[in-house]
Amino acid sequence: MALVLNEEQTLLNETAAQFFQEQVPISNLRKLRDDNDAFGIDRNIWKECANLGFAGVLISETYGGSSFGPIGLGLILEQSGKTLSATPFVSTVLLCGTAIQLAGNSTQRQEYLPAIAAGERICALALEERAHHNPTHIETTAIQTENGFTLNGTKTFVLDGHIADQLIVAARTSGATTDQHGITLFLVPAKSDGVSIERMQMADSRNAAKVTLTNVTVSDADVLGSVDGGSDVLDPVLDMGRIGLAAETLGLIQEVFDQTVAYLKERKQFGEVIGSFQALKHRAATMFAEIEVCRSIVLEALSALEEQRNDVPHLASLAKAKLGEVSRLVTNEGLQMHGGVGMTDEFDLGLFMKRARVAAATLGDANFHRDRYATLSNY
Amino acid sequence: MSTLEAFRKETRDWLEENCPQSMRTPMGENEEPWGGKNPTWTNPDSKVWLDNMASRGWTAPTWPKEYGGGGLSKAEAKILAEELRAIKARPALMSFGIWMLGPALLEFASEEQKLKYLPQIVRGEIRWCQGYSEPGAGSDLAGLQTSAEDKGDHYLVNGQKIWTSYANYADWIFCLVRTDKSVKHNGISFLLIDMETKGVETRPIKLISGSSPFCETFLTDVTVPKENLVGELNKGWTIAKRLLQHEREMISGMGLGGSSSGSGGKPENLAKKYSGEKDGKVADAALRDTITRHKMDGHGFLLTLQRSAAETKAGQNTGAASSMFKYYGTELNKRRFEILLETMGTNGLGWEGDQFSQAELDTTRSWLRSKGNSIEGGTTEVQLNIIAKRVLGLPD
Numbered sequence: 200m201a202l203v204l205n206e207e208q209t210l211l212n213e214t215a216a217q218f219f220q221e222q223v224p225i226s227n228l229r230k231l232r233d234d235n236d237a238f239g240i241d242r243n244i245w246k247e248c249a250n251l252g253f254a255g256v257l258i259s260e261t262y263g264g265s266s267f268g269p270i271g272l273g274l275i276l277e278q279s280g281k282t283l284s285a286t287p288f289v290s291t292v293l294l295c296g297t298a299i300q301l302a303g304n305s306t307q308r309q310e311y312l313p314a315i316a317a318g319e320r321i322c323a324l325a326l327e328e329r330a331h332h333n334p335t336h337i338e339t340t341a342i343q344t345e346n347g348f349t350l351n352g353t354k355t356f357v358l359d360g361h362i363a364d365q366l367i368v369a370a371r372t373s374g375a376t377t378d379q380h381g382i383t384l385f386l387v388p389a390k391s392d393g394v395s396i397e398r399m400q401m402a403d404s405r406n407a408a409k410v411t412l413t414n415v416t417v418s419d420a421d422v423l424g425s426v427d428g429g430s431d432v433l434d435p436v437l438d439m440g441r442i443g444l445a446a447e448t449l450g451l452i453q454e455v456f457d458q459t460v461a462y463l464k465e466r467k468q469f470g471e472v473i474g475s476f477q478a479l480k481h482r483a484a485t486m487f488a489e490i491e492v493c494r495s496i497v498l499e500a501l502s503a504l505e506e507q508r509n510d511v512p513h514l515a516s517l518a519k520a521k522l523g524e525v526s527r528l529v530t531n532e533g534l535q536m537h538g539g540v541g542m543t544d545e546f547d548l549g550l551f552m553k554r555a556r557v558a559a560a561t562l563g564d565a566n567f568h569r570d571r572y573a574t575l576s577n578y
Numbered sequence: 579m580s581t582l583e584a585f586r587k588e589t590r591d592w593l594e595e596n597c598p599q600s601m602r603t604p605m606g607e608n609e610e611p612w613g614g615k616n617p618t619w620t621n622p623d624s625k626v627w628l629d630n631m632a633s634r635g636w637t638a639p640t641w642p643k644e645y646g647g648g649g650l651s652k653a654e655a656k657i658l659a660e661e662l663r664a665i666k667a668r669p670a671l672m673s674f675g676i677w678m679l680g681p682a683l684l685e686f687a688s689e690e691q692k693l694k695y696l697p698q699i700v701r702g703e704i705r706w707c708q709g710y711s712e713p714g715a716g717s718d719l720a721g722l723q724t725s726a727e728d729k730g731d732h733y734l735v736n737g738q739k740i741w742t743s744y745a746n747y748a749d750w751i752f753c754l755v756r757t758d759k760s761v762k763h764n765g766i767s768f769l770l771i772d773m774e775t776k777g778v779e780t781r782p783i784k785l786i787s788g789s790s791p792f793c794e795t796f797l798t799d800v801t802v803p804k805e806n807l808v809g810e811l812n813k814g815w816t817i818a819k820r821l822l823q824h825e826r827e828m829i830s831g832m833g834l835g836g837s838s839s840g841s842g843g844k845p846e847n848l849a850k851k852y853s854g855e856k857d858g859k860v861a862d863a864a865l866r867d868t869i870t871r872h873k874m875d876g877h878g879f880l881l882t883l884q885r886s887a888a889e890t891k892a893g894q895n896t897g898a899a900s901s902m903f904k905y906y907g908t909e910l911n912k913r914r915f916e917i918l919l920e921t922m923g924t925n926g927l928g929w930e931g932d933q934f935s936q937a938e939l940d941t942t943r944s945w946l947r948s949k950g951n952s953i954e955g956g957t958t959e960v961q962l963n964i965i966a967k968r969v970l971g972l973p974d
Contacts, residue, residue, distance in 0.1 A: 203892040460970050474972040477963070483972065484965035488902045492878035495885045517874055569870040576873070578846035578860050 204270075211271050215278040218251060223284040225547050231285060232404040238362055239398075239406040240285045248286060249318025257296055257439075262312035269504035273446040273497060280450025283554050285405055287321045289561070290359040293443040294436055295322030295367050298384065302424030302432040307386065311365070323363035323389075325354040325410045326433070332563040334369075334433050335379045339412065341370035347418035348372070350385065350393075353411050358561070360408025361398040363389050368412065372427050382429035386421045387412075403557040404550075438515035441562050442500045445518035448558050449497045452490055452522070452529045455551045459483070459533040466538075473536075482532055489525045496521055513575050520568035523559035530555045586657045590664075596630040597667050598623035605668045612672050613702025615749045624668075631670035632701040638676050641684065646697030674743070675699035675706040677828060678821050679752050686768070686809040686817050695770070707748035709739040709771075709795060710818065717960050719754075720763050720815060724797060726755035733757075733769065733807075735777075735800040741954065745780040745793035749773055753797075758812050768814035770806040771797075787946035788929075825955040826904035843937070845869045845914070849921045865921065872910070872917055879906055899969060905961040908951035915945035 204212065223244055231239060248254050256272045258264025267275075272293075279286065292315065299311045299322075314320035328338055339352025350370050360366070366387045374381025389396065393415035399407040424432045460483060463474030473479055500514040530552040534541035541548045559565065600623045611617075611624045619625045631637050634648060639655040641647020650658065680699050683692055698704045715722040724737025735755060745751065751771050758765030771778065777800040782790035809817055846860060846869050854861035860869065883903065918941055919926040926941050928934030952958040966972040 203888055203894065460972070463972060472973055474966075475974060480966035480970075480972050481959065481962040483970055484905075484962040487965055487969060488906050491902060492875065492882050492906070495881035496878045498885065499881045517877055521874055521878055566867070569867055569874065572874065573846070573866055573870045574859065576846065577858060578850065578866065578869075 204274075208270055208274060211267060212274045212278070214251065215253070215275045216281075218247075219278045219282045219284050222247065223279070223286075224282050225550060228283045228285050228404060228550065239404075240287060240359075240362065244284075245286055245321075246318045248288075249316065253288075254292055254318045255316030257292060258300065258312050258316045262308060263316040264312065265316070269442075269501045272443060273501040276443050276446040277450035277453075277497075280447035281454040283451070283550055287359045287362070287406070289440055289443060289447075290323045290363070290406075291315055291321050293440045294324040294358070295365070297439045298324070298367055298423060298432055298436045301435060302384065306420075307423065311386075320365060321359055321363050322365040322367065323357050323360045323408070323410075324436075325357045325360065325366050325368045325387075325412075327356045328352070328354060330355075332560070332567055333377075334437055335382070335430060336377050337369055337371045337382050338376055339368065339370040341372045341383055341385065341417075343372070344416070347416060347421065348383075348385065350387070350412045350415040350417065353409065355409050356399065356561075357396075357408045357410050359406045360389075360410050361396050362406060365389060366394070366410065367423060368410075369429055369433065370412075374427075379430045381427050382433070383426050384423040384429045384432060385417050386423050387415060387417055391415055391417075401557055403554040405554070405557065434512065437562055438511050439504065441515040441519040441568075442497070442504060442511075444558050444561055445497050445500065445515075445522040448522040448526050448555065449493055451551055451555055451558070452493060452526050455529050455533045455548065456486055456490055458548075459529075459536050462537055479536060482536075486525075486529055486532060489528065493522055493525050513572060516563075516568035516572040516575065519563055520565040520572065523565040523568075526555040526559060582653055582657065585654050586661065589658055589661050592634075593661055593665060593667070596627075597665060598626055601627045601668050601670075602666050603668075604666075609668075610672050611668070611670060611702070612705055612744070612747065614705030614747065615703070616747075617702075617705075627668070628670045628702050635700055637671040637673070637702065638680060638696075638700045641680065641696065641700065645684075645692050646700035671702045673699060673702060673706070674708060675704065678708065678824050679706050681824060682752075682768075682817050682821050683808065685820065690805070691770075691808060704749045705744075705747060707742050707745040707751050707773075707793075707795075708821075709742050709745075709751045709753035711741045712738060713740050717957050719818070720766065722754055722756060722766065724753070724755050725759070726757050726767060726769055726802065728757070729801075732804055733802045735769070735771065735797045735802055737797050739795040739797070740783075741792045742780070742795045743792055745773070745795045746782050746790075751778075751795065752808075754814055754818055757814075761812075763815045764812050766814040766818065767811055768808040768817045769802060770808060771800060771802050775800050775802070777801075785947070786949070787943045789943065789947070822956060823900050826900045826961075829904060829908060829951060829955045845872070845917050845921050848918065852922050852925060868917060868920070872913055876910055876914075879910060882906075899965065901956075901961040901964040901968075904955065905952075905958050905965070909958060911951050912948050915941070915948045919945055 227241060252265030252267060253275050255264030256267045256275060260266050276288065279288065296312065296315050299307055303311065311320065315322065326334060328336060339350065339354065341348040341350050350368060352370065366389055368385045368387050369382055370385060371381055372383040387394065393413045395411040397409045399409055401407050463479060463483060464472055466473050496518050500518040503511045503514050534548050534552060537548055540546050600621060609620050609624065611628055613628065635641065635643060635646055636648045636658060639648035639650045639658050640652065643649035676699060680696060683695055710719060712722050712724060724735065724739065726733040726735045739753065742751065751773055753769045753771055754766055755769050756765055757767040777798040779796045780793045783792050783794060784790050785792065849860040849862065849865055849869060853865060860866040922938065922941060925934065925938050928938050928942055930939060
């Protein structure tokens, strides 16, 4: 397990920390929200992320990427989690970038990967169809025609869907609604005829959309990977997303905890700082222990990705479940320990809590991943 | 061949010749090699194995040779441990002398004391027990009252110790005693006492599990030579803290569910056996989820121990103190047994008799024993206090 950072990684970590703190502080997200910004992200900032090599972190140098690899990815996301930076990282880099890298033919790779790495193209994975993550429950149909396919169906919670240039749509080409086999991925330009996209306003003020496909026609060349073999691509793609979200959540948890401990040392009641009360001390110490465990899990999951080990699915579920649970604990406790001020919109804690819940629900909540972990462990 | 490779080969050959075959099988009940003046050798090979290992100082591989240790480097000791594991060798010696007292003596004792006590420990000739807690000094250990009065050429010790593990079998006891009543922490000294001395009495305490691993030890007008004081007078608390750190690390390993008897096996397999299986899964979905929560925490805890080791090796401060491991590991172990009980239903609640398998009966007893994990070696609450103070910097 590569648990200690090397020199290059340490430097990247510092660069990322500085960038997000200075260029994309929480006030950035707050402004997007308060201005009701139609775009929901700051595109210039995303361009700068790309200039620093962040957008191309998983893309090989052949396609203009920076090849920092999964450990580098984890560092960037952890730092971005600390300031709740709104970027299309999950949709474009983790999900779509990985899918194209894994399953794309050379034409598709050449077309999309350099544009993603340059921060010029935003892509969204249109997968979910119901309130709970279920990557094999696909009712959206793709009927074969003479020159390609016709797509029909409705997708929900498509991250960055309303600002995407490009969609990757999971549709059923064969089998029953919940079969693992028979799902196919299609590259669909967001502006295609029959594609209707409506923004979903989520509690975390980040981007998601409902995508309706009505007789959308695509050609054979738009199939990503093999027909009916979409799940084989989706599994590693979703695990990349889950581990990335866990890394982002780790940063979020750490930030909330640090702020809470600082508050415990500063806030006075009954003539004493409240951090001297054992009722609060023990809860803070308990959280510290849980966060240490979270950090170990995230590092191990990133290492498994880096080393292309076969326990990636196991660790992705462990990371997603555990970080989801601990983010709930730490944001709830953080708010309670801050008292009334934690309830105010002016204070940042609420923003962290909202993001924590949306991130926890994205790509499978803790229940989903405990079930998956158990299944992968043969019980 | 590198020196280490040569060492590995030499070690392997030596073990092949000197580790009796019966010592390469799982240890049976009552076969634990505790040594001491009146040892019980259920299997005579245990004695042979101990003597062979002790002759090379390998019961304490990294202790210096002049004190009877193996004088091995860390890398060599690691190789020895690997080779021992490879042949599934039993421990040659189980000893509080090696795990706890020895490291403290190496750090704090006089040259004379080291030469006297350490070689005996290595050879398993003296069995030690620990005299720390008292009826009135548990979590507040530094409030201990057992006194050692200066009588010129000796100390006169009076008081009562409790939770002295296996004191009824021990030859000597290392004790915390009060040598100054006017101050708290700075009035404690570290004293070694021969349990054959007049005035030392010990009585086992029966626990809820039915077994008696702990004792009460009474010290009434016990005469102790002054040369038995370790370290400086009134500086015993420093030694005590160091020893507690070793103890915490030992206990926290339990959270990983070792292979000791009564550990009960994997909950998920037991769940399939006792409550049913459907399509290869534990049929009871609620139980399956409970087991998975616990397994995930155990998985994360194991990774944290590994990370801490890697960080220590790289010379980085771990941030996660031994207190965090002690807290998390023991709470995990307690939870594990609760889950085993839930999993086994009434079969996990048998007390004795032929209606239950030995494994089932062991589970009941081990479940009860596990309750002590978060009390002994510093309670969970004390560990949380330490984390709050030392790691988080929260004020008193």
